[in-house]
Structure formats: C-alpha cells, structure tokens
Amino acid sequence: MENAQHTHIVKYKTFVVVLLLLLVFTFSSVAITQYDLGVYSVTAALIFACLKSILVLMYFMHLKFDKKFYTIMMAGIVLLIVSVITITFLDYLYR
Amino acid sequence: MIMTDHAHIDEHRDDEGAKTGMWIFIFTELLLFGGLFIVYSIYRYLNPMAFHLAAEELDIFIGTANTVILLVSSMTIAMAVTSIQLKNKRLTLILMGITVCLALAFMVNKYFEWSGKISHGIFPGSEILHQSSQGEILFFGLYYAMTGLHALHIIIGVAFIAYVMWLVKTEDVKHDDYVILENSALYWHLVDLIWIFLFPLFYLIT
Numbered sequence: 001m002e003n004a005q006h007t008h009i010v011k012y013k014t015f016v017v018v019l020l021l022l023l024v025f026t027f028s029s030v031a032i033t034q035y036d037l038g039v040y041s042v043t044a045a046l047i048f049a050c051l052k053s054i055l056v057l058m059y060f061m062h063l064k065f066d067k068k069f070y071t072i073m074m075a076g077i078v079l080l081i082v083s084v085i086t087i088t089f090l091d092y093l094y095r
Numbered sequence: 096m097i098m099t100d101h102a103h104i105d106e107h108r109d110d111e112g113a114k115t116g117m118w119i120f121i122f123t124e125l126l127l128f129g130g131l132f133i134v135y136s137i138y139r140y141l142n143p144m145a146f147h148l149a150a151e152e153l154d155i156f157i158g159t160a161n162t163v164i165l166l167v168s169s170m171t172i173a174m175a176v177t178s179i180q181l182k183n184k185r186l187t188l189i190l191m192g193i194t195v196c197l198a199l200a201f202m203v204n205k206y207f208e209w210s211g212k213i214s215h216g217i218f219p220g221s222e223i224l225h226q227s228s229q230g231e232i233l234f235f236g237l238y239y240a241m242t243g244l245h246a247l248h249i250i251i252g253v254a255f256i257a258y259v260m261w262l263v264k265t266e267d268v269k270h271d272d273y274v275i276l277e278n279s280a281l282y283w284h285l286v287d288l289i290w291i292f293l294f295p296l297f298y299l300i301t
Contacts, residue, residue, distance in 0.1 A: 016170070019170040030159055033301070057288070060169050084133065089140075
C-alpha cells in the first residue's frame with residue numbers, strides 16, 4: 001500500500017521516444033535561429049525550450065506518473081517565475 | 096542482539112517525504128536560476144547590440160554538442176530508475192556509469208570552450224574586455240557566472256550519482272528501496288532542465 005505510487009515502471013522505449021523528440025526540438029531550434037527573424041527567433045527558441053522542459057518534467061522526472069501534488073507545486077513555481085519576469089519587464093517598459 | 100533486531104524492524108522510512116524534500120530543493124534551484132535569467136533578460140533588453148555582438152562569439156557547435164550530451168545522459172539516468180525497479184542491478188550500474196561518463200564529456204567540452212575564450216583574452220577583468228562596451232562586459236560576466244554555476248551543478252551531480260552507484264553496488268539501494276537513486280536522477284534532470292534554457296539564451300539568440 002505504502003509503495004503503491006512506486007509500482008509504475010516506465011518503459012525503456014518511452015524514454016527513447018522522449019529523447020528523440022528532445023533531439024528533434026533541439027535541432028529545430030538551432031535551425032530556426034540561423035535565420036534572422038528578429039524577435040521571432042527569440043520567441044521560437046523559447047517555445048522549443050519550453051516544449052523540451054515539459055517533456056523532461058513529465059517523462060524523465062516522472063511527473064506524469066507521480067501524484068498530482070508534485071505537478072501542482074511545479075506549476076506554482078513556474079507561475080511565480082513567469083509573473084516575476086512579467087512584472088519586472090512591465091516596470092522597464094513603462095517607467 | 097534482540098535490541099538491534101527490534102531496531103531493524105522498526106527502521107523508519109519515508110520515500111514520499113524524501114522525494115518531496117528533493118522537489119522542494121529543486122524549486123529553490125529553479126528560483127536561483129530564474130533570478131539569473133531575469134538579470135540576463137533585462138541587461139539584454141537594455142544592451143541589445145552589445146549582446147548580439149558578444150553572443151556571435153560563442154560556438155553554436157559546442158553548445159549543441161553539450162545539449163545532446165546532457166539530453167542523452169538524462170535519458171540514461173531515467174532508464175537506471177526503470178532498471179532498478181526491474182531488479183537489473185548490472186544494467187542500473189552500466190546506465191549510471193554512462194551518465195557519469197557523459198557528464199565528464201560535457202565538462203571536457205566546457206574546458207575547451209572556456210580555455211578558448213580565455214586564450215582570446217575574454218574573461219572577467221581582462222584587458223580586452225575593459226576596452227569593450229559595457230554590454231559586452233555584462234554578457235561575458237553573465238556567461239561565465241551562469242555557465243560556471245551550471246558546471247558546478249554538473250560536478251555535484253557526478254559526485255551524487257557516483258555515491259549512489261556505490262550504494263547500488265553494495266545493495267543498499269535495490270528494487271524495493273531506491274528513493275535516493277530517484278532523487279539523484281531528479282537532480283540530474285534539473286541540471287538538464289537549466290541547460291535547456293541556458294543554451295538558447297547564450298548560444299542561439301544573437
């Protein structure tokens with residue numbers, strides 16, 4: 001009973017698929033930033049970075065298979081960092 | 096004799112608590128690097144041209160190679176958790192060994208990258224940087240501070256994983272008691288997670 005949450009064993013194959021996706025996202029972000037798209041290259045690179053971190057968090061760090069409690073805490077931290085960045089930039093943009 | 100047997104039966108173990116503690120530690124690390132990312136983005140916003148010129152100096156090839164190395168090592172340590180659950184001690188040790196080797200490869204790359212920069216006279220307090228613009232000094236200051244702090248985490252991660260390898264070898268970590276292996280894996284994924292953002296910010300966005 002106590003070890004119920006530990007019984008989920010992630011398949012090796014799942015990890016291989018996740019790694020392949022991560023590599024595809026990495027090379028895509030390298031490729032897209034070779035073009036001079038101005039602000040869009042920054043946006044594209046950050047979107048790929050976010051997609052990659054979601055994959056790492058959900059599969060490698062087991063958030064998908066663990067108690068929801070961990071995912072909620074993680075989401076809270078992301079929200080905190082994003083809001084601090086937003087508020088700091090609002091200050092610089094409109095001072 | 097009876098006393099020690101009794102103590103053994105009553106051994107306290109709280110895997111859920113250990114893992115929650117690790118996650119809370121990871122959150123503090125994310126906030127630490129989050130703060131540095133804010134500093135970086137504000138200075139980039141204030142000095143766009145200097146940051147553009149300075150970022151061109153970095154080698155995208157080395158950056159990409161190190162990204163691939165870290166992603167693969169993240170997969171191997173994740174697989175190590177699966178293999179200890181499947182009671183495969185030998186494979187667990189091999190996968191952890193690969194992770195450590197990849198981490199060392201990352202550090203070797205970092206060594207060549209940094210020593211290349213330093214031999215070109217680009218390091219905090221150097222003559223060449225003193226003659227550069229304020230923005231370039233800021234870029235390389237942040238580059239050395241943030242990738243350096245990240246590299247420190249790699250070294251700590253290698254030591255942590257090597258310690259857990261020893262525990263796996265001595266059967267102190269096994270298929271029904273492996274939370275410390277899970278925690279070392281979580282730490283290693285954190286190192287990977289930070290690099291996922293460091294890489295585009297320093298190497299890709301120019």
